[in-house]
Structure formats: structure tokens, C-alpha cells
Amino acid sequence: MFGRGCIGFVGWRGLVGSVFIKQSQVAANINNESTKYLFLSSTYRRLVKFLIGVYNVKKTNDVKALLKCKAIVSMQGSDYTDITLSNLRNLNWTGYWIDAASSLRRQLNVCVVLDPVNSRTIKSSIESGKKSFVGGNCTVSLMLMVLHRLIRRSNMKWMFVTTFQSVSGAGSNYVKGLLLQMAFLSRARFRDVLNSSIQVRIGDPSVSESVVGSIVPWIDEETNKLGTSKEEQKGFIETNRILGLPMIPNVGGVCIRVGVLRCHSQSFLIKVEKSMCFGCAADIIQSTSRWVKLLPNIKAYSRQLLTPEHIAGSLVVAIGRLKKLPFNSGLLSMFTVGDQLLWGAVEPIKRTLKLFCNMVSN
Ligand SMILES: NC(=O)c1ccc[n+]([C@@H]2O[C@H](COP(=O)([O-])OP(=O)(O)OC[C@H]3O[C@@H](n4cnc5c(N)ncnc54)[C@H](OP(=O)(O)O)[C@@H]3O)[C@@H](O)[C@H]2O)c1
Incomplete structure (x- = not known):
């Protein structure tokens, strides 16, 4: 047919x-x-x-x-x-x-x-x-690619995520805006940049915000729900929708636009069952799929392999900085990087x- x-x-x-x-x-x-x-x-x-x-x-x-x-x-x-x-x-x-x-x-x-x-x-x-x-949503899909098995097997109670979303997540004209801002900055006098007397803002009406040398801690529209942006709201709605779970608001966060060209990074704090051992959580994450790459939580791996620069163009979603937090049993923190134009x-x-x-x- x-x-x-x-x-x-x-x-x-x-x-x-x-x-x-x-x-x-x-x-x-x-x-x-x-x-x-x-x-x-x-x-x-x-x-x-x-x-x-x-x-x-x-x-x-x-x-x-x-x-x-x-x-x-x-x-x-x-x-x-x-x-x-x-x-x-x-x-x-x-x-x-x-x-x-x-x-x-x-x-x-x-x-x-x-x-x-x-x-x-x-x-x-x-x-x-x-x-x-x-x-x-791109950050939800990238998160689930790495964490869906952990969410189910750890009986996750809640998750807080801070996203670092690249400009290509906002479309072609936003990327053009970033490149124009970069060009503007590269022509600036070094002394002015150091003195912060320079405003990296351009006259292009399609890009009203500076993402070179700055970040934008709000993505998408406002909602009338407790200061949550629409992008943040998608976090819990789409996570539960894709997993087929009840619509309990158990995913919160802050979504931030950063001056990266491609790939979204995310930092997670996840409340799992107290009895879950650290090694078990790591094994579950590593065995999630062939596209998940769990990196040891050490400096060299994190700085070289857990970056948008390393991951861009690849189907691998990297996860690292995995830690069990000492002050509260059942709290795990971690950091992921994935190409939002691919799995997202x-x-x-x-x-x-x-x-x-x-x-x-x-
Ligand atoms: N970007 C992401 O990472 C991402 C991730 C998940 C979902 N999405 C969603 O996917 C949809 C498309 O996103 P997108 O990022 O691909 O948007 P985009 O780059 O802005 O492209 C959308 C359309 O805009 C027109 N356009 C205007 N200026 C253009 C230019 N300079 N270069 C190329 N095309 C231009 C083109 O349509 P004409 O040919 O008709 O002119 C193009 O098909 C959106 O709904 C977005 O929310 C995006």
C-alpha cells in the first residue's frame, strides 16, 4: 500500500x-x-x-x-x-x-x-x-532515552531538572541571531569586553535576547501555573504520557537557553526508593539501551566526553556526574548531554x- x-x-x-x-x-x-x-x-x-x-x-x-x-x-x-x-x-x-x-x-x-x-x-x-x-518535547525525549528504565525500576518519587538548551532548539532564525551576536562580539575591543561595557545585543527583531555571554532562564510561553514556563510544564505532562503513567506532577524544573549551537544538556536530581543501591542505579542506566553511554564520574571523562561538542551529530546520549547525595538517602544527581535534533x-x-x-x- x-x-x-x-x-x-x-x-x-x-x-x-x-x-x-x-x-x-x-x-x-x-x-x-x-x-x-x-x-x-x-x-x-x-x-x-x-x-x-x-x-x-x-x-x-x-x-x-x-x-x-x-x-x-x-x-x-x-x-x-x-x-x-x-x-x-x-x-x-x-x-x-x-x-x-x-x-x-x-x-x-x-x-x-x-x-x-x-x-x-x-x-x-x-x-x-x-x-x-x-x-x-526535545528535553523530555532525551531524558527518557537515558532514564526511562531507572524511572520505572526505582519507583521514582520525583525529579527536578535544570536544562541547558542550545539555540538550534529554537529554530533557524535563533541560530542566525547567535551567529550575528558572535560576529558582533568578535569585532569588539578586548578592553570593552573585559570592562563589561559592551552589550551583546543586535538589532535583529527575530532575536530579542542575548545568548552570547549570557543565558535566558525562560523558554516558551508563560502558563498560569505557579510561575512555570510552558517548556517546563511539558516535562511532567509528556514524561507521564510517553511512559503511560498517571498525570501526577512529579517532574519539575527550570529550562534555560544557553549560547550552545547544538545539543541539550540537563542536570537531574532524582528521588528514588531509599533501598536502591548506587551500583544498581548505575547498572540500570547503563543497560537502558545501546544509545546510552554512562561515563565514570571523573574529571577527564566529564570534561572531554560529557559535552555538546563531543555529542553533536551522534545518536549517543551521554550521562555522567552520577552521584548519590550524602545528606538524603535515595537522592541521585546526574548530568546528560544529547543531540536534540536527533533523539529530540x-x-x-x-x-x-x-x-x-x-x-x-x-
Ligand atoms: N529545533 C529543534 O531542536 C526541535 C526539536 C523538537 C521539535 N522541534 C519543533 O519542530 C518544528 C520545526 O523546528 P525547526 O527548528 O526546524 O524550525 P525552523 O528551523 O525555524 O524551520 C521551520 C520552517 O521555517 C522556515 N524558515 C524560515 N527561515 C528559515 C531559514 N533561515 N532557514 C530554513 N528555514 C527557514 C522554513 O519554512 P519554508 O520552507 O516554508 O520557508 C522551515 O521549514 C517546530 O515546531 C519546533 O518546535 C524543533
Whole structure:
């Protein structure tokens, strides 16, 4: 069925989309001689090369073209999803919608995908006729890649996380802003920088905040819940949703934007059962999956291998600085680094698309 169908890609020019296209070309797991591909963009009008073909680009609002797709992968953003998906469903479109944006994640008829953690839920959702699938929030997905087994086996009581999120997590224009700020700073006089008399702010309206030489301790919109940002709220909602656990607010934190180009880092404080021994926790983490790399809590490993610079572009999610805190039994602290464009965005949706291709063509 899928072999003869068409797969549409929206948002393929963006950060998530361009990594998705690159990873799909390398993995070559969605191609079939008779599968057609449709590329859409609101601005780009040139030809696109993909696998062995060359494609014209249609407009993102070309409903006639979208209706012909058996599956649409949208990496364009929530506004696009909100308008387009309901339009298509109103026109009785029954294809699969696979999304990187957040807007669908709270809907009950949508499956939040992270197959190393919830592959059974994904398969049963496909079998039961669900048609919309969405990747989780990037920090939640990266956290669960490393900690889902520990959360379950330690009977985790609560978790507090501080995130250090790279600028590429906020899209292409934010990255452009960081590069402009870096360029501005590199032209500044060393004496001015030392005297802090310099403001690393640029006139680009798309980036209103300085992330070079500074941090921004608020990501996404405000909510009316106890000073929690929307990004922080996703922490407990999506964690429990992906794990299939009751919606108890047991994950709290502070989400911070930092001037790193790629990869999100996170520092965790986790309350586990008092009886859990330190070695058992380490074994559970290490055996979670082949993508988890537990590093010894020593200086050289932490400084060289537990960094965005080392992890960028890799499917490995590194975890280190694992400590049992002496003042309270059952408290563990740790630090992780993962590429948010891979496990935090592209991998879950790419693997879900592959699953459709396999399931529906078998
Ligand atoms: N970035 C992440 O790490 C990440 C992680 C998880 C989820 N997400 C979600 O995934 C969605 C897409 O995120 P994104 O980071 O890929 O956004 P993005 O880089 O801003 O790209 C989104 C779209 O913006 C347009 N665009 C505007 N200026 C552009 C430029 N200079 N270069 C390339 N494209 C540009 C393109 O659409 P046209 O072709 O129509 O012009 C592109 O498809 C969002 O909903 C986001 O929340 C992102």
C-alpha cells in the first residue's frame, strides 16, 4: 500500500527538516521504487534532490497536493499543523500525519512517539487506527532515552531538572541571531569586553535576547501555573504520557537557553526508593539501551566526553556526574548531554515513518 503511495514533507528546509532529510537519505529506509515524494515550502521554489529523484516544490497550502499523500511529515511548526491538519481532516483525508511540533501532543487521539521507550504503544496505536503521531518535547525525549528504565525500576518519587538548551532548539532564525551576536562580539575591543561595557545585543527583531555571554532562564510561553514556563510544564505532562503513567506532577524544573549551537544538556536530581543501591542505579542506566553511554564520574571523562561538542551529530546520549547525595538517602544527581535534533526531534519521527512503511506494506 505505502509502496504506491505518496509521502509529503513540510518543513524540510528548517533545522529539524534538513537533518530529517539527511538522515533519511543515509538510512534509505523509506524508499521504495514506486513511492512518490512531495516537497512543500512557503518560500522555496527551486528543485529538490532526494534519494534518486528530483522534485518540484509545491506551496505549503496546496491542499490538492497534500490530499494525495498517504503520509505527511510536518516539521514546519504548530501554527501550520493547527491550520492544515484540521483542513485536511475536514476534507476526509485519512492519511498518517507525523509531526515534530508540539500542538498535537496533548490530544488524546494522538500518539506521542519515542519508540525505544513506547514502541508497543506506537504499534497498537497504528493497529487501532490512530492517524496522528507526534514526537515528544526535545528535553523530555532525551531524558527518557537515558532514564526511562531507572524511572520505572526505582519507583521514582520525583525529579527536578535544570536544562541547558542550545539555540538550534529554537529554530533557524535563533541560530542566525547567535551567529550575528558572535560576529558582533568578535569585532569588539578586548578592553570593552573585559570592562563589561559592551552589550551583546543586535538589532535583529527575530532575536530579542542575548545568548552570547549570557543565558535566558525562560523558554516558551508563560502558563498560569505557579510561575512555570510552558517548556517546563511539558516535562511532567509528556514524561507521564510517553511512559503511560498517571498525570501526577512529579517532574519539575527550570529550562534555560544557553549560547550552545547544538545539543541539550540537563542536570537531574532524582528521588528514588531509599533501598536502591548506587551500583544498581548505575547498572540500570547503563543497560537502558545501546544509545546510552554512562561515563565514570571523573574529571577527564566529564570534561572531554560529557559535552555538546563531543555529542553533536551522534545518536549517543551521554550521562555522567552520577552521584548519590550524602545528606538524603535515595537522592541521585546526574548530568546528560544529547543531540536534540536527533533523539529530540528527527529520530522518533523518522523511525515512526519507517514503521508505517514496513507495517502497511507487509
Ligand atoms: N529545533 C529543534 O531542536 C526541535 C526539536 C523538537 C521539535 N522541534 C519543533 O519542530 C518544528 C520545526 O523546528 P525547526 O527548528 O526546524 O524550525 P525552523 O528551523 O525555524 O524551520 C521551520 C520552517 O521555517 C522556515 N524558515 C524560515 N527561515 C528559515 C531559514 N533561515 N532557514 C530554513 N528555514 C527557514 C522554513 O519554512 P519554508 O520552507 O516554508 O520557508 C522551515 O521549514 C517546530 O515546531 C519546533 O518546535 C524543533
